[in-house]
Amino acid sequence: MIKKFIHQFASPKTYLYQVSRAYPYILFVSLFIYIFSIFWGLFLTPEDFVQGNSYRIIYLHVPASFISQSLYAGMAFASVIFLVWKVKLSAYLIKSIAPIGAITTFIALVSGSIWGIPTWGTWWAWDARIVSTLILFIMYLGLISLHDSFTNYDKADKFLAILVLVGSVNIPIIKMSVEWWSTLHQSASITITEKPAIDPSMLYPLFGSIIGFTGIVICLVILSSKLQILIREKNKSWVKDYV
């Protein structure tokens, strides 16, 4: 029954029509929230006592970092669905999320490096959090290259799903690296179990920037998956009707 339900609602055709309808609304709302939150964070929050004004990079760095890990978790979830129920759309999504994940990880690494100059006195340190994030970036690039190296899509999808699951071990390592090892990177300021270690005046725009950036990235994943579906299903009659 679950299999029937998934196959019915996760057909590329249904997905494409549904997300195409939702795309402009998600984009408009997310852009508004993101730009408003960035403005709030850059101009309307007070200076940080320790880091001065450089802390304002948090409103760009943290959303990118959060999303880069969340996207990988999403790929791992899609991999399980693909390997267990052989849902085609999951395979398309894994392939679509990988480049967006690489871009968000790139933003997280570059923004973190620039933030490191005024706060740590260096743009790079062989610190557990930074190295595990660099590994995530390399993993994303590796997954994209691996899929592109196959001529047979079915084999490529299967290998990709297995590799994504193997690589998912890196996500808890990134998350816990600041707790397990002594790192230059600060500990998490926001956790689910504890009260945030950040003042509400700085916290609210941070939440806003995370929500807004998540929406923008969802729109990018929609575009990426749309491209993937058009490439893979180009010979189907419904695709000709769609375009």
Place this chain on the structure above:
Amino acid sequence: MFDFAFDTFSDAMIMQSQNGQSHGPYVWLVVAIVFVTIAATFLIYKYKIKKISLKIK
């Protein structure tokens, strides 16, 4: 909560902190990188979708 942190536009660009350092160049560089990267990604995907759509048609 909604008081401006800077008095003038130039102060907002420089973002001088209490320790005397100007953090504006770092912050604005990150803002530029993020917005350019996101905008470029949107444009590239839009272009690729348009290209494949024309091919399918």
